[in-house]
Structure formats: C-alpha cells, structure tokens
Amino acid sequence: MTFSGFGEHAVEFYDGLVADNTKAYWEDHLKIYREDVRVPMEALLAELEPEFGGEFGESKVFRPYRDVRFAKDKSLYKTHCGGVIEQGRGAGAYYVEVSTAGLRVGGGCFHLQPDQLARFRQAVDTEVHGAALERIVAKLRRSGWTITGDALRTRPRGYPEDHPRLELLRHRSLYAVHVWKPDDTLHDRACLDRVRKAWRQVRDFNEWARDHVGVSEKAAR
Numbered sequence: 001m002t003f004s005g006f007g008e009h010a011v012e013f014y015d016g017l018v019a020d021n022t023k024a025y026w027e028d029h030l031k032i033y034r035e036d037v038r039v040p041m042e043a044l045l046a047e048l049e050p051e052f053g054g055e056f057g058e059s060k061v062f063r064p065y066r067d068v069r070f071a072k073d074k075s076l077y078k079t080h081c082g083g084v085i086e087q088g089r090g091a092g093a094y095y096v097e098v099s100t101a102g103l104r105v106g107g108g109c110f111h112l113q114p115d116q117l118a119r120f121r122q123a124v125d126t127e128v129h130g131a132a133l134e135r136i137v138a139k140l141r142r143s144g145w146t147i148t149g150d151a152l153r154t155r156p157r158g159y160p161e162d163h164p165r166l167e168l169l170r171h172r173s174l175y176a177v178h179v180w181k182p183d184d185t186l187h188d189r190a191c192l193d194r195v196r197k198a199w200r201q202v203r204d205f206n207e208w209a210r211d212h213v214g215v216s217e218k219a220a221r
Contacts, residue, residue, distance in 0.1 A: 001043035005187040006098055007036020014079055014100045021075040033064070037098065041083045044096065044192060049085060052094045052199055056210065057087035080104075088215030090116045090173075092206030094199045102182040105195055107202030108175030109149070109209045113216035117172055121156065123212035124168045134165055136204050140176045143201060149173035176202055 013032045016025060026033075038061065045059035053059055062082045068074045080099035086092065090113060095106040112120060123129040137147050150172045155161055159169055168174065178198055185191050 001039075001046050003040060003043040003047050003192050004189050005185075005191050006040045007032070008187055010036040010040070010098055010186070011100055011102070011182045013037060014098075017077060018079050018100060021077055021079070023076060026077055037081045038064075041081055041096075041098065044195065045083045045085065047192060048094070048196060048199065051196070052085050052203075056092070056094075056206070057085050059083065059085045087210065089113075090209070091213055091215045092209035093175075094202070094206065096195050098186070100182075101179060103180045103186055103191065103194070104177060105179075105198040105202075106175055106177040107199065107206045109171075109173055109213055110175050112173050112213070113218045115218060116213050116216050120171075120174075120213050121159075121169055124165050125159070125163075129208075129212055130165045130168065133168060133205075133208055136208060137168070137174075137176075140201065140205065145176040145178050145201070147174070147176055149175050176205060 009032050013029055013036060016029065041061050045061065049059045060083065062078070062084070064078050064081065066073075066075055066078055068076070080097050080101075082095065082097040084096070085094040089111050090109050093107055093110055095104075095110075097104040097106075109116070109120060124133060141147055151170045152172065154170075155163070155166055156169055159166065163169060180186070180194065185194060
C-alpha cells in the first residue's frame with residue numbers, strides 16, 4: 001500500500017465523534033473512518049515498518065472500541081486512531097496517532113509492568129545506562145519533544161534522596177511525545193516524512209528501552 005495522507009474528512013470525523021460518541025454516529029460514518037482514517041493508517045505503518053520494524057517489532061492499528069467494563073467513562077469509541085510498531089508494551093514503541101488534535105507521535109516506555117519497572121530502575125541506577133538515558137532525554141527535550149509519563153511524587157523506596165537521576169527513577173512510565181496541529185501536511189504524503197523523521201529522533205530512546213527494559217514476562221504468559 002502507498003500512503004498518500006489521511007483523508008480530508010479524518011479530523012472532521014473525530015470532531016463529530018467527540019460530540020456524538022454513539023453507535024448511531026459510528027455506523028453512519030463508518031465508511032469515512034475506514035477510507036479516511038483506518039486505511040491510511042495501515043498504509044503509513046506498512047511503509048515505515050521496513051525501517052523501524054524487523055527485529056524491533058511488528059506494526060498494528062489499535063482497535064477503535066473502548067473497553068468500558070471497568071471504566072467510569074462509558075463512551076463506546078476512542079476519539080483517536082493510534083498505530084504502533086513494537087515488540088511488547090513498555091519495551092520501546094514507535095507510536096503515531098491522528099485525532100482532533102492533529103498528528104501525535106511518540107516513543108519510549110509506555111505502561112510498564114512491575115518486572116519492567118524493576119529493570120528500568122535498575123538500569124537508571126547504573127552510571128553507564130542511567131547516564132545514557134539522561135542524555136537521550138535531554139536531547140529530545142532540546143529538539144522540542146515533551147517528556148512525560150506517570151511518576152511518583154516522592155522518591156522510590158530504596159534510593160537515596162541525593163541520587164543524581166532521581167527524577168528518572170521516580171517514573172513508572174517514561175515516554176516522549178510530539179504533536180502537530182491539523183494542517184495540510186496531515187492529508188499529504190509529506191505526513192509520512194514527518195513521522196519518519198520524528199521516529200528517527202526517538203530511535204535511541206526506543207533501543208535503550210528494548211535493551212534495558214524489554215518485554216514483560218507477565219505479558220508473555
């Protein structure tokens with residue numbers, strides 16, 4: 001498949017879904033979702049997978065349906081379409097998303113399981129691997145990326161208050177994101193170049209996550 005941009009109604013579709021998150025709206029606009037959102041996302045990932053996939057992981061487009069079994073918010077559908085190339089959650093990810101906010105890309109350690117968090121902190125605690133992550137994160141910040149993730153308000157148990165990388169150790173997930181507001185590029189092949197360039201910038205972060213965090217043993221069962 002050749003990616004030529006997301007359809008002209010992609011953002012408009014999600015504007016409507018935000019306002020009317022119902023089965024009726026979804027079914028009435030399903031053709032737009034498929035042609036302007038889903039198929040272009042599949043094409044985008046297919047073209048990027050040869051460079052970013054392989055041994056690192058495989059591509060997939062996330063399901064549009066929300067799991068509402070234990071959620072307070074009973075909205076049926078996700079108000080964005082996300083795609084990813086990864087081996088397993090937390091072990092590095094090349095992420096891309098389209099929504100009313102525009103185009104969002106990301107990479108790093110999403111949703112760490114307890115065994116992954118233990119390995120993450122063990123690596124951050126070491127001078128070599130921890131300092132390497134510190135440099136990676138600092139470089140991404142300088143390049144305009146937002147570094148975010150779930151973090152403790154206090155220091156994690158077992159680490160001193162004066163630890164040189166305490167900010168990183170507090171994190172229970174750590175990832176980088178960058179967003180472009182809706183523009184003409186979203187609907188053009190140049191969108192692929194935008195994502196490719198961004199993913200190359202987070203390659204070091206993802207490879208660090210792959211090498212020092214890895215796939216959760218819990219997820220593999």
